[in-house]
Amino acid sequence: MVHYKLIYFNLRGRGELARLVLHHQEVAFEDFRFEREEWPKYKAGTPFGQVPVLEVDGKPLAQSNAIARYLARQHGLAGQNEWEQSQADMYVDCIYDLISGTRPIIYETDKEKQKEILQKFLKETVNPHLEKLEQQLIKNGTGFLVGKSITWADLAYYSFFSPMTERFGDSVIDNSPHLKKLVEHVANIPQIKKYVETRPKTTL
């Protein structure tokens, strides 16, 4: 039995997708979290001075999507064939770009300015993406992003849009009924529900 240690801040952030993959597949792992003040202690020991890092029997793997993809592939959540795997990769890359887009919003301290940046982000980036996404979901026709069953891509969209709606309101995905349904579906998966109920409560 392989030993996994996932090293990340005590935040959801860029560590959460890997955690969701492992919880969904009910794979045991060490969910190693540290507070911001402790980061200097761990930074030098990471491959690129960043986290998350996944240690697989002590061997390190860095970069949030490389980690989540590795775990998804090892545990049957990556897609049923190479084309599906690429489709899943594509969707997760879209989420990576959206996450990067939220950084100026999260770090803006002026409330009015934050609201402005958020509205701009929703209008210029999120909504155009969601329009295309709805078309893709309808075209695929199974309720999932890729193929006939859940993949890490579905977890990635849940992982991004669930906190977005919590923080900024349901209106974020009001015009995307298929995505809304998918996010709700993932939220109600027993393993996911249980993890979400028991995980540390963090701002990000």
Next chain:
Amino acid sequence: MPGYKLYYFNVRGRGELSRLILHYAGVPFDDFRFEGKDWPAFKSKMPFGQVPVLEVDGEKMLAQSHTIARYLARQHGLAGQNDWEQSQADMYVDCIYDLHGAMRTPTWETDPVKQKELFDKVNQDTIQPHLEKVEQHLVKNGGGHLVGQGLTWADIAYYAYFTTPIMTRLGGEVLTKAPHLKKLIETVGNNPNIQKYVETRPVTSG
């Protein structure tokens, strides 16, 4: 052999890695480039209104630059020898994706003085610390490549990033403290297929 059509602007940018992979592997493809003014006509046809997009056999479309490059690398033996090596390669290419993001602002800056300032800051704050770690990993891995003992798309990704027009123009000193990476980049550049492509590709600003 599948029919590949790669849609992208007539620049290197985020399309170049896939082009280099296909040229390195000796795989023919339709390198479909369009100018900025023609973009609106294509935008609505693309899965997410963005390029690059890879069209396979005239029917299936794949978006996102690194997803495309990974798919091509895997199809043509450049992804790594096993699951772990493939993840290591993914990791390095993700690092390059972040470095690309960091270089976006300097790349688009039109004032040459300001551009140099911005470039130097990205180099100092982001690239140099990253290179320190990469050198350590290259030495530890041994053999000259980033992953395993042979060339992977990760090596090509580093070659592509460190030979962009802005890097060529302003980054003469960037690899001074990274001799192993410098050697790896030269090795990739000296590959006959890469050399032939680089000599004949359109000359573009980015």
